[in-house]
Amino acid sequence: MNYALITGGSRGIGRAISIELSKMGFAVIINFISNEAAAHETKQIIENQGGNAELLKFDVTDKIAVDKNIETWITNHPEDTISILVNNAGIRQDALMIFMQDEQWENVINTNLNSFFYVTRRILKSMITKRFGRIINIVSLSGIKGLPGQTNYSTAKAGIIGATKALAQEVASRKITVNAVAPGFIISDMTKDLDENSLKAMIPVGRFGKPEEVATVVGFLATEGASYITGEVISVNGGLYT
Numbered sequence: 001m002n003y004a005l006i007t008g009g010s011r012g013i014g015r016a017i018s019i020e021l022s023k024m025g026f027a028v029i030i031n032f033i034s035n036e037a038a039a040h041e042t043k044q045i046i047e048n049q050g051g052n053a054e055l056l057k058f059d060v061t062d063k064i065a066v067d068k069n070i071e072t073w074i075t076n077h078p079e080d081t082i083s084i085l086v087n088n089a090g091i092r093q094d095a096l097m098i099f100m101q102d103e104q105w106e107n108v109i110n111t112n113l114n115s116f117f118y119v120t121r122r123i124l125k126s127m128i129t130k131r132f133g134r135i136i137n138i139v140s141l142s143g144i145k146g147l148p149g150q151t152n153y154s155t156a157k158a159g160i161i162g163a164t165k166a167l168a169q170e171v172a173s174r175k176i177t178v179n180a181v182a183p184g185f186i187i188s189d190m191t192k193d194l195d196e197n198s199l200k201a202m203i204p205v206g207r208f209g210k211p212e213e214v215a216t217v218v219g220f221l222a223t224e225g226a227s228y229i230t231g232e233v234i235s236v237n238g239g240l241y242t
């Protein structure tokens, strides 16, 4: 079977991406860290629609756990391939730089940026062997324009944008594309503390986006038809100036 691995696939944007890729015919591996209930719910939604989904719990910041879980999965699935990787797991821990604690910096860099390296290098091996792959990184408007109070998060997301462009050139000849999708304000647990009513005034479309509106673009990048798009960053932000 042809699998898609979605890190942080249990909730929010990751859930919508898992459902979208399942509808496109991929079996889905839903990674998560702690929210078993949400992960099971996503799996159930996919199965109710006739799709295939598996849960794979590991912390994307723990490189030993990443290696162990992915290698075990590969050993247990000798006939299967992970041809789509969506690096979506992420957190924000905002603070003005002068007040930012070491752990706020480190947690955000580890979860949003280092995880990209730990997970992608493991999946890349088999993509190179199979000579096909789609790597899609969920970044952010914050990584393009920078947002005050998010030096940690803007740094992490800008870092992945650089990595997307570099890796795209390394693996293009193997028919592997590497792209980034940069959402603006999307309704999810991550943004539930933000006031949509006051923030929507600056969004030309006049509202926060839905997770499904990000998932649609990820789905498109995963298609065969998107094979000439690589090293690109696609914004999904309702026209917010970037």
Ligand code: NDP
Pocket: 007, 008, 009, 010, 011, 012, 013, 014, 031, 032, 033, 034, 035, 036, 038, 039, 058, 059, 060, 061, 087, 088, 089, 090, 091, 111, 138, 139, 140, 141, 182, 183, 184, 185, 186, 187, 188, 189, 190, 191
């Ligand atoms: P949510 O907070 O709704 O979901 C976060 C997901 O990441 C959950 O599935 C969570 O798992 C998982 N996760 C967090 N830490 C880890 C970890 N260490 N290891 C494995 N999984 C982990 O976030 P969103 O859906 O809003 O965000 C998804 C991505 O989109 C993130 O990269 C975010 O930065 C980006 N983004 C979001 C925007 C928005 O407005 N919402 C805007 C721009 C970018 P669990 O359920 O187990 O906790």
